[in-house]
Amino acid sequence: MTNSAKAENALELHDLSVAYRVAGRNRAVLRNLSLNIGQGEAYGLVGESGCGKSTVALTVVRYLPRNGSITGGAISLDGKDVMKLDAEALRRARAESVSMVYQDPGKALNPSIRVGLQLTEIFELGGITGQAATDRAIAMLNRVRISDPLSVMQRYPHQLSGGMQQRVAIAMALANDPSMLILDEPTTGLDATVEAEVLDLIVQLRQELSTSILFISHNLAVVSNMCDRVGVLYAGMLVEEGPTDVVFNDPRHPYTVALLRCLPSGGKRKGQGRLDTIPGFLPGIGADIKGCAFADRCALADERCRTELPLLYDLSDERGKRLSRCHYHDKAQALPRATPSDVAPAPKPAAAPVLRVAGLNKTYASHGHPLRAVKDVSLDLWPGETLGLVGESGSGKTTFARLLLGLVPPDDGGTIELEGKALAPKLENRGDDQVKAMQIVFQNPDSALNRSHSIRHILGRALKRLAGLSGKALETRLEDLVRSVRLTERHLAVKPRQLSGGLKQRVAIARAFAGDPRIVVCDEPTSALDVSVQAAILNLLVDLQSKEDVSYIFISHDLGVVCYLSDKIAVLYLGRIMELGPSEDVFSGPHHPYTEALLSAVPKLDQTEKARIRLDGEIPSAANPPSGCVFHTRCPRKIGSICEEQVPPLAEAQPGHTIRCHIPYAELARLQSSTPPQEVPSSQLIACQNGFG
Amino acid sequence: MSAVQTTSPAPDDTRERGPLAEVLFSLLRSRTFLVGLAIVLFWIPCALFGEHFVPYDPLADDIINALAPPSTEHWFGTDQIGRDVFSRVIVGSRDILTVAPLATLLATVTGTALGLLTGYFRGIVDDVVSRILEAFMAVPGVILALLAIVALGTSTATVVVLIGLSFAPIIARTVRSAVLTERQLDYVAAAELRHERALYTMFVEILPNVIPPILVETTVRLGYAIFAVATLSFLGFGIQPPSPDWGLSISSNYGMISGGFWWTVLFDALAIASLVIGVNLVADGVHGALND
Numbered sequence: 001m002t003n004s005a006k007a008e009n010a011l012e013l014h015d016l017s018v019a020y021r022v023a024g025r026n027r028a029v030l031r032n033l034s035l036n037i038g039q040g041e042a043y044g045l046v047g048e049s050g051c052g053k054s055t056v057a058l059t060v061v062r063y064l065p066r067n068g069s070i071t072g073g074a075i076s077l078d079g080k081d082v083m084k085l086d087a088e089a090l091r092r093a094r095a096e097s098v099s100m101v102y103q104d105p106g107k108a109l110n111p112s113i114r115v116g117l118q119l120t121e122i123f124e125l126g127g128i129t130g131q132a133a134t135d136r137a138i139a140m141l142n143r144v145r146i147s148d149p150l151s152v153m154q155r156y157p158h159q160l161s162g163g164m165q166q167r168v169a170i171a172m173a174l175a176n177d178p179s180m181l182i183l184d185e186p187t188t189g190l191d192a193t194v195e196a197e198v199l200d201l202i203v204q205l206r207q208e209l210s211t212s213i214l215f216i217s218h219n220l221a222v223v224s225n226m227c228d229r230v231g232v233l234y235a236g237m238l239v240e241e242g243p244t245d246v247v248f249n250d251p252r253h254p255y256t257v258a259l260l261r262c263l264p265s266g267g268k269r270k271g272q273g274r275l276d277t278i279p280g281f282l283p284g285i286g287a288d289i290k291g292c293a294f295a296d297r298c299a300l301a302d303e304r305c306r307t308e309l310p311l312l313y314d315l316s317d318e319r320g321k322r323l324s325r326c327h328y329h330d331k332a333q334a335l336p337r338a339t340p341s342d343v344a345p346a347p348k349p350a351a352a353p354v355l356r357v358a359g360l361n362k363t364y365a366s367h368g369h370p371l372r373a374v375k376d377v378s379l380d381l382w383p384g385e386t387l388g389l390v391g392e393s394g395s396g397k398t399t400f401a402r403l404l405l406g407l408v409p410p411d412d413g414g415t416i417e418l419e420g421k422a423l424a425p426k427l428e429n430r431g432d433d434q435v436k437a438m439q440i441v442f443q444n445p446d447s448a449l450n451r452s453h454s455i456r457h458i459l460g461r462a463l464k465r466l467a468g469l470s471g472k473a474l475e476t477r478l479e480d481l482v483r484s485v486r487l488t489e490r491h492l493a494v495k496p497r498q499l500s501g502g503l504k505q506r507v508a509i510a511r512a513f514a515g516d517p518r519i520v521v522c523d524e525p526t527s528a529l530d531v532s533v534q535a536a537i538l539n540l541l542v543d544l545q546s547k548e549d550v551s552y553i554f555i556s557h558d559l560g561v562v563c564y565l566s567d568k569i570a571v572l573y574l575g576r577i578m579e580l581g582p583s584e585d586v587f588s589g590p591h592h593p594y595t596e597a598l599l600s601a602v603p604k605l606d607q608t609e610k611a612r613i614r615l616d617g618e619i620p621s622a623a624n625p626p627s628g629c630v631f632h633t634r635c636p637r638k639i640g641s642i643c644e645e646q647v648p649p650l651a652e653a654q655p656g657h658t659i660r661c662h663i664p665y666a667e668l669a670r671l672q673s674s675t676p677p678q679e680v681p682s683s684q685l686i687a688c689q690n691g692f693g
Numbered sequence: 694m695s696a697v698q699t700t701s702p703a704p705d706d707t708r709e710r711g712p713l714a715e716v717l718f719s720l721l722r723s724r725t726f727l728v729g730l731a732i733v734l735f736w737i738p739c740a741l742f743g744e745h746f747v748p749y750d751p752l753a754d755d756i757i758n759a760l761a762p763p764s765t766e767h768w769f770g771t772d773q774i775g776r777d778v779f780s781r782v783i784v785g786s787r788d789i790l791t792v793a794p795l796a797t798l799l800a801t802v803t804g805t806a807l808g809l810l811t812g813y814f815r816g817i818v819d820d821v822v823s824r825i826l827e828a829f830m831a832v833p834g835v836i837l838a839l840l841a842i843v844a845l846g847t848s849t850a851t852v853v854v855l856i857g858l859s860f861a862p863i864i865a866r867t868v869r870s871a872v873l874t875e876r877q878l879d880y881v882a883a884a885e886l887r888h889e890r891a892l893y894t895m896f897v898e899i900l901p902n903v904i905p906p907i908l909v910e911t912t913v914r915l916g917y918a919i920f921a922v923a924t925l926s927f928l929g930f931g932i933q934p935p936s937p938d939w940g941l942s943i944s945s946n947y948g949m950i951s952g953g954f955w956w957t958v959l960f961d962a963l964a965i966a967s968l969v970i971g972v973n974l975v976a977d978g979v980h981g982a983l984n985d
Contacts, residue, residue, distance in 0.1 A: 405886060407882055407885065407886070427885055427886070427888075428888075432888055435886060435887070435888050436887075438886075439886060440882075440883075440886065442879040442882075442883075444879065447878045447879040447880065448878075448879035448880055448883060449880060450880040450898055450901075450902070451902060452901035452902050453898075453901075461887070462887060465887040465888065465889065466887055495712075497712075511883065
């Protein structure tokens with residue numbers, strides 16, 4: 001960086017309009033967008049997918065795809081007009097003053113070049129070579145809290161965990177001390193514990209550097225923890241802007257109000273009422289918008305909203321400068337609910353569990369070593385109940401679900417009983433009735449729905465095979481099924497790719513429900529969806545549950561969602577149950593130190609949290625699990641050698657609530673009500689990392 | 694600067710056109726495809742109706758005018774027994790354009806079935822079938838051809854079966870790798886969770902999704918098949934006299950080149966080249982359109 005005299009704002013967008021040319025027509029993506037980011041400020045940009053967030057990031061450095069063009073307005077980066085830069089100046093600006101970090105670090109790093117070389121390359125571009133460049137690279141890795149930079153530099157990206165990769169990507173972005181750092185969903189693909197780690201790092205770096213940050217995310221909680229100011233984007237327009245805490249606590253645009261209501265946050269549970277949703281869809285890109293862009297989905301909208309584009313009303317007060325693009329900004333919070341909050345009735349008490357799992361194990365062979373993906377899992381699932389499975393990736397959640405479904409055969413010895421009858425380990429040996437009784441909703445509907453088949457074919461086939469229907473009866477049931485997931489007949493003729501993510505997931509849910517299942521496994525069904533769509537899907541799952549008396553096994557890394565939906569929680573770590581109990585008990589504690597850390601890692605909208613607990617390093621390899629308590633290498637509450645030597649039993653702390661920890665329950669209660677534990681020393685962190693590969 | 698985002702945030706605007714229309718649209722914009730198509734479309738009517746519009750009977754000899762150079766009367770000259778080379782080249786497309794597509798069809802059907810089988814079942818089925826196919830591919834084609842023709846005698850059917858079966862393993866390999874990728878997708882697990890039969894899952898669930906690579910491989914193979922038919926005919930194992938087949942004509946006339954009678958060979962050679970190039974251009978275009 002060479003500018004000595006800094007401009008007042010690191011980034012100024014003035015009346016910016018961007019369009020993509022599709023099928024010979026220019027379609028507006030950003031509409032007269034103006035925003036400023038001050039020096040050293042962190043600005044959050046939020047909104048649903050498709051509202052133009054990423055386009056803003058790309059436009060700032062004029063990185064638009066070939067069919068994109070800036071149709072009006074000005075971009076000023078550190079006082080320089082980006083529109084007027086020639087190719088060489090633009091290259092220099094990209095190399096020196098702006099950096100970007102993208103969502104998927106695995107794609108941002110070159111898989112076939114060692115990390116060290118990729119880092120030094122940046123310095124070489126700036127004229128620093130040889131040992132000097134290496135030293136700078138080491139310094140950069142130290143700065144992003146990588147404790148063993150020399151060994152990390154010798155590795156290829158795939159040898160690093162997701163969190164480490166993202167840290168390397170951030171190190172690369174910060175290498176030239178940019179004045180502007182653009183973070184485009186930097187933690188979206190990461191586990192909650194890793195996300196917390198990366199976010200902490202960014203917070204720390206902000207204190208050390210003067211870099212301004214444009215933080216793009218769909219996760220309101222993350223933005224509220226990271227940013228000074230926030231802008232809410234809708235259909236390429238800024239609809240609300242202001243200091244983060246003010247906007248989130250006192251929103252003045254119906255869209256912001258609605259977004260906040262969709263979140264299953266604050267420990268809200270399904271018994272306390274349904275989530276609110278946002279009806280309708282985002283206007284398509286290039287749509288002709290006459291009045292307020294949100295009018296079609298807003299219950300407050302009247303004639304004026306549909307015909308007259310609201311100005312950005314200035315609502316600045318003593319809490320800071322803020323804007324809202326709503327005619328009725330003073331009434332925004334009175335937005336009526338789109339979904340009534342009526343509570344789903346609690347399940348009828350049943351005499352026997354629908355599913356009994358005892359001593360279930362799964363061992364894979366990995367380079368001659370046994371890899372125990374699931375170890376000694378036993379649990380019961382009652383009719384109409386939801387069991388939430390939580391744990392970091394690699395904890396065996398999905399393997400466990402696949403064992404139940406029979407997609408993967410378990411080791412000999414364990415038993416799975418469905419309604420009192422033992423299930424064959426292999427799917428092909430199970431009876432048709434047993435197969436249709438247990439179905440799954442996969443995480444990614446693009447993979448789960450055959451792209452060559454129409455929705456009618458997909459659902460029709462499921463009804464034929466699972467419900468044994470044909471002809472007229474099938475048609476009638478198909479219509480019912482489609483209506484029960486709130487799709488219409490119109491959707492039947494199309495192929496999956498013509499539907500949005502939320503609609504595709506509804507089809508997947510309908511398919512799982514085709515044969516009146518007893519148990520539906522939901523494997524992260526909403527992780528790819530926007531919050532408003534997620535809320536609708538969660539409501540749908542709750543409705544179907546109370547109507548069909550079905551049990552769910554719900555896998556998710558989003559603890560807010562798990563908490564909302566689950567009656568019972570199982571916390572898995574390295575394929576072992578660490579804690580199992582009723583949802584309220586597990587969440588409110590006292591709980592296992594691992595559960596405590598997981599909960600602590602979740603970014604919360606209200607910043608009233610206590611000091612957070614951080615889990616450093618990554619989950620150890622299941623091929624070589626730690627001795628004693630498998631969690632001892634990362635446990636912030638480790639009490640001594642007993643943790644390393646003896647496997648703690650899964651002991652009953654309270655009726656129905658079991659915890660696998662050497663610390664007695666009363667002691668856990670005392671510890672967790674007082675001080676947060678010490679951080680794990682970083683030497684242990686290195687030990688964990690070296691356990692990899 | 695960190696890396697460039699690979700996927701453009703450009704909107705998905707395919708709602709207005711189906712996937713098939715999308716492919717057709719991009720094919721029609723591909724110059725490669727259009728040139729290839731023009732060449733192939735030139736030869737197809739020649740093969741079908743050539744006999745009816747050529748100026749001379751391609752089989753009629755005319756010893757007096759033997760080895761006449763190209764002239765207004767005989768555009769491409771005449772061969773050593775006075776047959777009109779132009780008429781022979783035009784009508785000569787008939788056999789090759791029957792045999793090569795039939796052989797390719799056979800290869801595609803067999804190869805697709807084998808590829809689906811190995812890719813779907815994996816494990817022992819895959820190991821056994823794949824090793825057999827590899828062993829088959831390891832035998833030199835000419836030796837295989839000689840053996841087959843000695844055993845079965847020369848006939849068009851033999852040539853079709855021979856080329857078809859020797860190309861099948863190559864197509865099987867392409868299909869297998871595409872199926873292995875599809876096999877990992879959750880819709881296959883969903884089919885298992887409906888207790889679908891393996892054949893249903895293979896042919897109804899997976900097959901439609903592996904059509905694009907099959908289509909590309911088939912067009913590429915067609916080019917090779919044309920070449921293989923011409924080669925076999927040249928060696929005398931393929932299409933038999935008196936057919937005006939190109940490979941056969943070259944084989945019976947190439948001795949004349951040294952005597953300066955180039956026209957007896959050149960036009961047949963150009964015909965083979967043009968058809969092979971045409972088919973390969975089409976294959977390139979299809980590949981481009983499907984992998985955009």
